[in-house]
Amino acid sequence: MKLIGSATSPYVRRIRLLLAANAQAYSFTDLNIYGEDRDELRKRNPALKIPVLYDDDEILYDSRVIFRYLSGKLSLPGLSWAEENRLTVIDAVNDSMVTLLLSQRSGLDTDRDCLIFNLQHERVEKSLAALESWAGEGCFEAWDYTAICLYSMLDWCLFRGLIELDATPNLSAWFNAQQGRPDLAKTDPRLADQ
Ligand SMILES: N[C@@H](CCC(=O)N[C@@H](CS)C(=O)NCC(=O)O)C(=O)O
Structure with missing residues (x-):
């Protein structure tokens, strides 16, 4: 491969x-x-x-x-429909963050009040709130594909300085609990x- x-x-x-x-x-x-x-x-x-x-x-x-x-x-194991939905929400944050980062690298002010940026910010906010609630319900306890995707997305956003986890304590605790995993x-x- x-x-x-x-x-x-x-x-x-x-x-x-x-x-x-x-x-x-x-x-x-x-x-x-x-x-x-x-x-x-x-x-x-x-x-x-x-x-x-x-x-x-x-x-x-x-x-x-x-x-x-x-x-x-x-x-x-394949993904259940609920896992597919959680993956869609993880991807939504990831795609919006990529759009915002590339916009910044294109010299655009992504904090400006304009439709394309407002849509991304709103999507990120709503999606992170849903992920926070699912993390609180224990949906990402197993190190399976959705957990791997969530970790990769959060760590990339932190690496790029696009989010802070202070406002999402469940996600923050979950993220910290993954540290030290092999690979x-x-x-x-x-x-x-x-
Ligand atoms: N839906 C795609 C998204 C992949 C994606 O956006 N990858 C980024 C890198 S992080 C990329 O190739 N971006 C190129 C571009 O947007 O021009 C997937 O899940 O593989």
Whole structure:
């Protein structure tokens, strides 16, 4: 198996953590998708996004599709509808935060009162409130795919300075309880030099 991604991407990290949790060997290609490796990304995925997984004759785009593929291949339990919904909410925060970060890097003031930024801020607020409540109900106790995705998203947002966990005590306690898990240190986005 070959995983194409970057050392900072939370969507790639979730797949790296899933593969590691299931002792699946793979090679990792670390691309700078907004810089010198853009041409390589163009060759790998017409949607111009990472992660991309290669396995035998299969090429899979999108972490959700990659998870479906791996759960079949590695005989992992699939997601319940409730877990699918929680994953959608995790992805909602992640996608909005990527939009806000790229807007900031484009020189835009994301605190400005304008529709596109207001929508992202509102989505993040509502979604984090739902995740806080699910964390309080113990929905992320097992280190399964949704927990891996939640951790990868929160840690990336913290790494990029996009959130603080003070206002969400359940998420904060849950996040702190995960520290020391194997493979988290190896996949820490802070190790990346891009
Ligand atoms: N729905 C996709 C989202 C992947 C995604 O947004 N990846 C980011 C990196 S963190 C990316 O490739 N961004 C490129 C862009 O937006 O131009 C997935 O789950 O794989």
